[in-house]
Amino acid sequence: MPVVAVALYKEDGRWLMHRRPAGKQHGGLWEFPGGKVESDESPANALVREIREELGIAIDASDLKPAGFAQEGEGERPRPIVIMLYTCTVWEGEPQALEGGAIDWFTPDDVLALDKPPLDRALSSTLFQKRPD
Template sequence: MCVVALALADGEGRWLMHRRPPGKHHAGLWEFPGGKVDAGETPREALIREIREELGLALAVEGLSPAGFAEETRAEARAPIVIMLYTSVWNGSSLAALEGGEIGWFTAQEVARLDKPPLDVALAADLFEKT
């Protein structure tokens, strides 16, 4: 399964993270916001749609830069998840956790200490090693 995620920088050394709401898989863990790529969508189109739905933020395709990926090993009953991570810089417009959970801005060191799903651990380590 193909999933996209956004590492949104505020221009002051902080990154936006989303805490998964109760009742969802990985509830209570922090992640880079994003979601599934639907049939017929490119990864960038999916990320723009997901971020609009989850955060109310309008992204421009030209403002998205590929930053890396993480993938699961094959699971027993389903195809493995592959997350493609993109970066962008926040334009200062309002944000909200529209689908539940909460959002927060964190430094790279703070992100490293947050409880995250395994693929987000890998994405954060790779991203912050590069920056």
């Protein structure tokens, strides 16, 4: 199952993370915001839609830079998840947690230390081996 996520980066060196609402799968854990890719969407367009719905900000697909991916192992569920992570440094609006939970900005070391779902742990490890252009 294709899923997209974004690592929003501020010039002060901090990255936005979203804490999942209690009661949802992985509730209380921190993740990169995003969501599922619908069958009629490209990954970048799905991410533009998801971020508008989840954070209330506008991003442009042309500002997204691929940063890596993480996937569940075969047999973990009928359709294993593959998360494609993008970075973005340009957006319009102030991010808000519109679908519950919380958001905050963290340094790379703080992101690595947060309690995260397994795929987000893998994504953050990959991301912080790289730096935005």
